[in-house]
Amino acid sequence: MLGNIPPQNIPSPNIPSKDECLRLIAETNMMDNIILHSRQVSQVALFLADQLNAVNFKLNRNLIFAAALLHDITKTRSLTTGENHAQSGAEMILSLGYPEVGHIIAQHVHLDYFCFQTPPNEAELVNYADKRVLHENVVSLDERMAYIVKRYASTLDHMKRVQDLWEESQQLEQKLFGYLTIDANNLALNLSKTPPKEPQ
Numbered sequence: 001m002l003g004n005i006p007p008q009n010i011p012s013p014n015i016p017s018k019d020e021c022l023r024l025i026a027e028t029n030m031m032d033n034i035i036l037h038s039r040q041v042s043q044v045a046l047f048l049a050d051q052l053n054a055v056n057f058k059l060n061r062n063l064i065f066a067a068a069l070l071h072d073i074t075k076t077r078s079l080t081t082g083e084n085h086a087q088s089g090a091e092m093i094l095s096l097g098y099p100e101v102g103h104i105i106a107q108h109v110h111l112d113y114f115c116f117q118t119p120p121n122e123a124e125l126v127n128y129a130d131k132r133v134l135h136e137n138v139v140s141l142d143e144r145m146a147y148i149v150k151r152y153a154s155t156l157d158h159m160k161r162v163q164d165l166w167e168e169s170q171q172l173e174q175k176l177f178g179y180l181t182i183d184a185n186n187l188a189l190n191l192s193k194t195p196p197k198e199p200q
Contacts, residue, residue, distance in 0.1 A: 013100035015062045018200050021069040024096075031076045036136035042068035044138060044187070045129035046196035051180050052120055060122055062199045067104035067126050086110075114168060116175050124172055131169045138188035141169055 016024070025035060045068040049059040070093060071086075078085035090106035106112070107123045108130050134144050145166045153159040177184045 013063055014098055015066050016098055021066055028073055033135060034072050034075050037133055038069050038072050040133045040136045041129045044132055045125045047191050048125050050196050055179055063100055064122050064125055065199045067101045071105050071108040071126060120176055128172050128176060
C-alpha cells in the first residue's frame, strides 16, 4: 500500500512495448554496437529481476526491459553533441508519455538515491546491468570500470567521479547479490544457462 491509497487505485506505469522500443531505436539511428549493448543490458537486468522475484520481490519486468532497451536512446547523437545522454534520453522518453521509464533512464549512470537496506528496485537493476556490460559482453565491474577510466577519466575531477561511481556500483552489487544464491562473478555463466524470456 502506498500511503492511504488502496493498491487497486495505484496507476500502472505506462510502458512501451518491445516493438515500440525497437521503433524508437530505429528512429534515432542508434549505432549497431549501442543496440547490441542495450540488448545485452536488458538481458542482464531481466535475469536479475527473475532471480530476485523468485525470492519474493515484485519487480516489474516490463518496466525493466523497456528502460534497459532505451537507456542509451540518445547516446549516438551525444557522441556528436556532447550532451548528457542520461538526461536527454530521460527527457525524450518522458515527452513520449513514459515517465516511469524516463525516470529509470535518468538514473542509469548515477542513481538518484541508494540505500543498502531498502528493497531492490527497477532503477537499481538497470543501473547495475549497464555496469556489467562492456559493448555486448558481460564482464566484471573491475573490467567495466577500467574501460570507463581509460575512456572518460581525462581529468582529476573525472577520475573522482569514476571512483565514486565504482564505489556505488560495488555497494549495489553487494546489495543485489546478497539476496541471491548465485555469485556475481558467475553472472555471465548463469545468464547463458538461463536466458530470460523477453516481454512483448
